[in-house]
Amino acid sequence: MEIKDLSKYSNAEKIILAEQLWDSVSKKDIELSKEIQKELDYRLQLLEEGKSELYSMEEVKKQINKIRNQ
Numbered sequence: 257m258e259i260k261d262l263s264k265y266s267n268a269e270k271i272i273l274a275e276q277l278w279d280s281v282s283k284k285d286i287e288l289s290k291e292i293q294k295e296l297d298y299r300l301q302l303l304e305e306g307k308s309e310l311y312s313m314e315e316v317k318k319q320i321n322k323i324r325n326q
Contacts, residue, residue: 262270288296302308311319 265273299308
């Protein structure tokens with residue numbers, strides 16, 4: 257596979273390309289280990305039961321910056 261020079265494309269064109277690449281990946285062909293699938297199922301269950309604590313991206317960025325500045 258040849259990687260073409262992407263610098264000639266606009267950001268919007270790159271995003272469209274990324275979307276097309278993502279959509280072309282068969283979700284059936286993605287292999288997960290049993291451990292990862294179990295963890296994902298567990299997290300989904302917690303989310304559905306309202307037992308997960310969710311954070312905004314802004315909150316996550318603030319926490320990362322706080323850790324980095326310690």
